[in-house]
Amino acid sequence: MKRLLSVFLPLCLLTTGCWDYRELDNRAVVMGMGIDKAEDGRYRISFQIANPNRVAQQAGGQSGGGGPAGSPVTTYAVTGSNITEAIRKATENVPRQIFLAHQRLEVISEAVAREGIGPLLDVMERDPQGSIHIPVLVVRGGTTAEAVLSTLPPLEEIPATKIYDQLKTHEEMSGETYAVDVTEVLRALTQKGRQPVLPGVRLIGDPAVAENMETMEHALPLAKVKLDGMAMFNRDGKLVGWMNGAAARGLAFINNKIQNTVVHLDCKGRKKEVSVEIQRVKTSIRPRWNHGKWTFHIHLTGEGNVHEVNCPLNLEDPRILDRLETQLSREVSREVREAVRAAQGAGTDVLGLGEALHRERPDLWKRWEKDWHRRFPKVKVQVSSTFVLRRTGMRFNPHQKEQ
Amino acid sequence: MERESISPFQLFLLVMLFELGSAVVVPLGLDAKQDAWIAILLALVPAVGLIWLYSFLHRRYPNRTLIGTLQTLLGKPTGWTVGLLYVTYFMYIATRVLRDFAELLDASFFPQTPMMIETVLMVFSIAYVVSLGIDVIAKTGQIFACLYLLSLLVAVLLLLFSGAVEMESLQPVAEDWKRIFEAAFPVVYTFPFGEMIVFTMLFPYVRPKSNVMGTAIGAMVLSGLVISLVVATEIAALGANIVSRGSFPLLTTIAKVNIADFIQRVEVLALLILIVGLFFKIALFFYAALIGAAELFRRKSHQPLVLPFSIILILLSMMIAGNLPEHIQEGLKAVPWYLHLPMQTGLPVLLSIIALIRGRSRKAGV
CATH class of the missing domain: 3.30.300.210 (Nutrient germinant receptor protein C, domain 3)
Incomplete structure (x- = not known):
C-alpha cells in the first residue's frame, strides 16, 4: 500500500494540469463593450478587442520598425437578443474565444438606456469572468456606442482604456462625472430608497473619421470623446433625464x-x-x-x-x-x-x-x-x-x- | 482509542479553521439583510452554552468520545444505534461540505472541469491526511491556519483601504429584531456553531487536559467575530441584496479590491480561503465519522476504513442533489431542523440530563 501510494502521489502532482486552461493566443481580450439598439429591436453589441501585436509594438517604443502597422484594436459588432447570445455569435467573426475578464468598461447608447438597463445587468453579475466591477457609461447626442468605442484616441492606445482613464481622472479632479460600476447600479435598482445614475459620454466631431487612424495624426483631433453629465434612471432602470x-x-x-x-x-x-x-x-x-x-x-x-x-x-x-x-x-x-x-x-x-x-x-x-x-x-x-x-x-x- | 494527542493550541486552530471553513464563503445570516452580522453574534450566545454542555459531558467522561459516552449513558444497544446515527450524520455533513466545495469551484474558477475531478482530488488529499491520524491533521492545521488567517486579514484590510467599503450600507442597524432572530435561529446557530459537535469526538485527544472548554469556546467566539466582520464587510462593499443573492459573495467582494489601479485582481485570496477552509471542515467531519465507525465496530485503527468511506464520500456528494439550488435549499430548510437541531442540541441535552441523574443516584446510593 505504502509503495503504491509513493508511486501514485507524485504522479498525481506531475500529470495533472489545469482543465480549464486556455492559451493566451486563443483568447480575444475584450477591452470594452458597446451596446446599441439594432434596427430589428434587438441589441447590437460591439466588442472592442485588443490587437496584442500592435499594442506590444507601440509599447516597445516603435523601435522594431517594420511589422504591419494597424489599429491597436478591432471592434466587432454582432446582433443578438442579449449579451450571451451576442458573445457566442461573435465567433462567426472572431477567430478566438471572447475573454471578458479584462474588460474596462461598458458603453450603452441613450436609446438602450431609455428602454431600460435592467436586462443588461444579469449576465454581468452572474458571469464568473466578472464584469460586475466595471463602470458603465451612457452615450449622449444620438451617436452609437459603437462609434464612441471605436474613436481612436490620441495619447492612449486603446479607446476603452482611454475612456476609463478619462473617467477616473475626471472623477478625481472635477467630480462632474464619476464612475458608477455595475454593483452600484444593482444596489440602487434592488431597493426603493435610491435610483441609479450613470456618467454620460459624447462624441465631438465627425463619427465617420473618428475610427480612422488619421485622427491620431492631427494635433487637433478630428473627433474626440468627451464626458458629459450624469444620466438619471428611474426605479425601472429607464433613463429619464440628464444632469x-x-x-x-x-x-x-x-x-x-x-x-x-x-x-x-x-x-x-x-x-x-x-x-x-x-x-x-x-x-x-x-x-x-x-x-x-x-x-x-x-x-x-x-x-x-x-x-x-x-x-x-x-x-x-x-x-x-x-x-x-x-x-x-x-x-x-x-x-x-x-x-x-x-x-x-x-x-x-x-x-x-x-x-x-x-x-x-x-x-x-x-x-x-x-x-x-x-x-x-x-x-x-x-x-x-x-x-x-x-x-x-x-x-x-x-x-x-x-x- | 488511538494513542495520539493534540495540544490545546492545535485544538484552538482547528476549531477556527473548522468554524470559518464554509461559513465565510457562503452568504450567512442574510435573511436579516444588513443586520446579518448581528444575527451571527446573536447565534453565538446560545452556542457558547452548547459548548459548555459538550465539555460538561467531556468532563464527566474525559477519556470517551461521543460514541463511547453514548454507549455508557444509553446502554449498549441504544447507545450503539445512536452512535451509528452520529457516524452517518458526520459523513453526511462531510458530503455536504464537499459538494459546496466542488460547486463553488466549478461556478467560479473552473467552469469546464467536471465536478467529479475536483471532488476526487480533494478527497484524495483529505483521505491521505486523515489516514495519518489526528496528529497530522492538527499539524497540517497549524501550518495552514497561518496562511488562512493571514489571507482573510489581508482581504479585509485591502477592502477597507481600497475605499470599497461604505459603512452606511450597514444602516439602519438592528432594523427588525424579529428578522434578525429568524436568521440566527436555527440556521446560523446550527451552522457553523452547532457543528462543533464534531469536536466531542476529538476532546479526548487533547493533552494536557487543562482547559479544553475555554480553548474551544475562545476559538469559537473568535471565529464568530471574524465571520461577523467578514459578512459586515461584504454587505458594506456590495449591499445586502447582492450578497444575499450570491453563491460565493466573498469572491465578488474581494474582486472589488482596487488600490490605485495597482493592487487588484486578488481573487486568488478568495480561492485560497475556500480551499483551505473547506479542506479542514471536510477532513474533521470525515475523521470524526471514521474514528466513530472504528469504535463502533471495535477496530484497532480507522485506517482500513479510509478507502471505503472515501468512496462513499465521493459518490454521495455527487448524488445528494441534482443542482446547486437544490443542495443549498436542503441545507437551509431541511438540514438545520431535522438533522442539526436534534443531533447538535437535542441528544446532547438528553445525555447531560441522564449523566446528571446517574451522578446523583450514584451519590445517593453511597
Whole structure:
C-alpha cells in the first residue's frame, strides 16, 4: 500500500494540469463593450478587442520598425437578443474565444438606456469572468456606442482604456462625472430608497473619421470623446433625464463622490475671478420633522484652498477669507440645490433621500417605501454647507492692486 | 482509542479553521439583510452554552468520545444505534461540505472541469491526511491556519483601504429584531456553531487536559467575530441584496479590491480561503465519522476504513442533489431542523440530563 501510494502521489502532482486552461493566443481580450439598439429591436453589441501585436509594438517604443502597422484594436459588432447570445455569435467573426475578464468598461447608447438597463445587468453579475466591477457609461447626442468605442484616441492606445482613464481622472479632479460600476447600479435598482445614475459620454466631431487612424495624426483631433453629465434612471432602470454642469456636480456632492474640485467665485461684481480648490467634502442627509412635515437637511462640510485670484483682494486679512468661505458655501449650496431640483423634476430619487430616511427612521420608511416615487418630487429639501478655507497657495496677496 | 494527542493550541486552530471553513464563503445570516452580522453574534450566545454542555459531558467522561459516552449513558444497544446515527450524520455533513466545495469551484474558477475531478482530488488529499491520524491533521492545521488567517486579514484590510467599503450600507442597524432572530435561529446557530459537535469526538485527544472548554469556546467566539466582520464587510462593499443573492459573495467582494489601479485582481485570496477552509471542515467531519465507525465496530485503527468511506464520500456528494439550488435549499430548510437541531442540541441535552441523574443516584446510593 505504502509503495503504491509513493508511486501514485507524485504522479498525481506531475500529470495533472489545469482543465480549464486556455492559451493566451486563443483568447480575444475584450477591452470594452458597446451596446446599441439594432434596427430589428434587438441589441447590437460591439466588442472592442485588443490587437496584442500592435499594442506590444507601440509599447516597445516603435523601435522594431517594420511589422504591419494597424489599429491597436478591432471592434466587432454582432446582433443578438442579449449579451450571451451576442458573445457566442461573435465567433462567426472572431477567430478566438471572447475573454471578458479584462474588460474596462461598458458603453450603452441613450436609446438602450431609455428602454431600460435592467436586462443588461444579469449576465454581468452572474458571469464568473466578472464584469460586475466595471463602470458603465451612457452615450449622449444620438451617436452609437459603437462609434464612441471605436474613436481612436490620441495619447492612449486603446479607446476603452482611454475612456476609463478619462473617467477616473475626471472623477478625481472635477467630480462632474464619476464612475458608477455595475454593483452600484444593482444596489440602487434592488431597493426603493435610491435610483441609479450613470456618467454620460459624447462624441465631438465627425463619427465617420473618428475610427480612422488619421485622427491620431492631427494635433487637433478630428473627433474626440468627451464626458458629459450624469444620466438619471428611474426605479425601472429607464433613463429619464440628464444632469448637466452645476447640477451634475451637485449630484456628486450629495453622493459623496467629490474628491477634489474647483469652484469659481465672483469678486467685486466680476464673475468668476477667484478659484477655490476644495477637498475633504463630507455630505450628510438627515430627515427632520418640523412644522408638521418631514424636511430633508442636506449638509456639506469641507475644506478649500485659494487657487487663483484675478481680483485685488487682501488675502492677508482673515475677514476677507471668512467672506470667501461664506461665498464658497453659498455657491456649493446653489449647485446642490440645482441637483435636487433636477432630480425632483425628473421624479427619480438619485440623491438617496429615501435611503437616508430608511437609515434614520426605519419605521417611517416602512410606510413610505411603497409610494416613495410619488412622494419624492414633493418632499422639502434644505441645503446648507460649511466650508473652511485653509491656505492661499504660495502667495498671500495677488499681484493686482486696488485701482 | 488511538494513542495520539493534540495540544490545546492545535485544538484552538482547528476549531477556527473548522468554524470559518464554509461559513465565510457562503452568504450567512442574510435573511436579516444588513443586520446579518448581528444575527451571527446573536447565534453565538446560545452556542457558547452548547459548548459548555459538550465539555460538561467531556468532563464527566474525559477519556470517551461521543460514541463511547453514548454507549455508557444509553446502554449498549441504544447507545450503539445512536452512535451509528452520529457516524452517518458526520459523513453526511462531510458530503455536504464537499459538494459546496466542488460547486463553488466549478461556478467560479473552473467552469469546464467536471465536478467529479475536483471532488476526487480533494478527497484524495483529505483521505491521505486523515489516514495519518489526528496528529497530522492538527499539524497540517497549524501550518495552514497561518496562511488562512493571514489571507482573510489581508482581504479585509485591502477592502477597507481600497475605499470599497461604505459603512452606511450597514444602516439602519438592528432594523427588525424579529428578522434578525429568524436568521440566527436555527440556521446560523446550527451552522457553523452547532457543528462543533464534531469536536466531542476529538476532546479526548487533547493533552494536557487543562482547559479544553475555554480553548474551544475562545476559538469559537473568535471565529464568530471574524465571520461577523467578514459578512459586515461584504454587505458594506456590495449591499445586502447582492450578497444575499450570491453563491460565493466573498469572491465578488474581494474582486472589488482596487488600490490605485495597482493592487487588484486578488481573487486568488478568495480561492485560497475556500480551499483551505473547506479542506479542514471536510477532513474533521470525515475523521470524526471514521474514528466513530472504528469504535463502533471495535477496530484497532480507522485506517482500513479510509478507502471505503472515501468512496462513499465521493459518490454521495455527487448524488445528494441534482443542482446547486437544490443542495443549498436542503441545507437551509431541511438540514438545520431535522438533522442539526436534534443531533447538535437535542441528544446532547438528553445525555447531560441522564449523566446528571446517574451522578446523583450514584451519590445517593453511597
